Amino acid sequence: METVSENRAFGGGQGVYRHASASTGTDMVFSVFVPPHEAGAKLPVVWYLSGLTCTHANVTEKGEFRAICAELGLIFVAPDTSPRGEGVADDPDGAYDFGLGAGFYVDATEAPFAAHYKMWSYVTEELPALIAAEFPADMARQSIMGHSMGGHGALTIGLTLADRFKAVSAFAPIVAPSQVPWGQKALSGYLGDDKAAWRKHDAVALIEDGARVDALLVDQGGADGFLDKELRPDLLRTACDAAGIDLTLTVRDGYDHSYYFISTFMADHLRWHGERLGQGA
Numbered sequence: 001m002e003t004v005s006e007n008r009a010f011g012g013g014q015g016v017y018r019h020a021s022a023s024t025g026t027d028m029v030f031s032v033f034v035p036p037h038e039a040g041a042k043l044p045v046v047w048y049l050s051g052l053t054c055t056h057a058n059v060t061e062k063g064e065f066r067a068i069c070a071e072l073g074l075i076f077v078a079p080d081t082s083p084r085g086e087g088v089a090d091d092p093d094g095a096y097d098f099g100l101g102a103g104f105y106v107d108a109t110e111a112p113f114a115a116h117y118k119m120w121s122y123v124t125e126e127l128p129a130l131i132a133a134e135f136p137a138d139m140a141r142q143s144i145m146g147h148s149m150g151g152h153g154a155l156t157i158g159l160t161l162a163d164r165f166k167a168v169s170a171f172a173p174i175v176a177p178s179q180v181p182w183g184q185k186a187l188s189g190y191l192g193d194d195k196a197a198w199r200k201h202d203a204v205a206l207i208e209d210g211a212r213v214d215a216l217l218v219d220q221g222g223a224d225g226f227l228d229k230e231l232r233p234d235l236l237r238t239a240c241d242a243a244g245i246d247l248t249l250t251v252r253d254g255y256d257h258s259y260y261f262i263s264t265f266m267a268d269h270l271r272w273h274g275e276r277l278g279q280g281a
């Protein structure tokens with residue numbers, strides 16, 4: 001692992017790191033905030049998965065998570081959203097919603113994407129092992145959150161690995177990719193036409209098929225331009241109600257899809273995670 005940058009922040013350290021990923025077969029960059037802590041202490045880990053077009057940098061620079069993570073003693077990890085570099089296939093038209101910056105947190109099975117687009121394995125296996133080895137992380141206390149495509153990632157990973165994550169939350173998530181244009185394009189492109197494979201990467205379908213968590217926290221901007229066509233939190237509401245999952249879904253009037261929205265509600269989400277990770281209110 002190579003250090004790209006390290007900066008003192010809120011008494012802790014904000015780092016950006018690069019490593020050669022066996023999952024993707026590319027170099028991958030991620031960021032980690034380590035709050036101030038006593039020597040030898042192990043701290044819980046909050047995973048943040050980003051949305052379309054993002055790298056680790058968007059939330060790292062605009063997410064406003066550090067003060068609350070320092071207060072609560074939470075490590076905050078932000079991976080990239082796709083493999084990148086020479087030989088990595090992109091959307092044939094260079095569109096923003098598929099290919100580079102749009103890995104959708106799946107292990108692709110379709111050529112040419114299967115060669116490098118292994119974001120599920122990267123985020124659920126390889127990067128956690130690296131975090132456990134290199135940072136003062138208590139891997140028995142992890143939680144996951146994300147935005148938009150990253151909200152989809154947080155929900156699907158949190159529902160699938162429910163024993164691993166003590167809290168799952170999302171900002172403006174894609175909740176049912178099988179039913180919306182962004183998701184249909186991505187899942188068909190990465191996984192092919194087998195809809196059974198899609199269901200493992202669709203939060204609403206996972207819940208319909210029996211996946212369970214005790215509770216979910218979702219905030220959604222009421223003025224988000226993607227709300228009705230791509231995000232559809234109503235579908236998550238229906239699925240959670242039918243399954244008995246305690247979903248706290250709040251539509252925030254006037255807020256859009258941007259980091260102005262995310263940063264406004266970041267502290268609320270991290271406090272909710274902190275309570276469930278044993279780090280106080």
Ligand SMILES: N[C@@H](CCC(=O)N[C@@H](CS)C(=O)NCC(=O)O)C(=O)O
Binds near residue numbers: 149
């Ligand atoms: N308007 C964007 C659509 C994609 C978008 O809104 N991406 C969201 C995640 S789905 C984001 O976080 N963008 C980066 C940022 O706001 O910093 C574009 O066309 O690039």
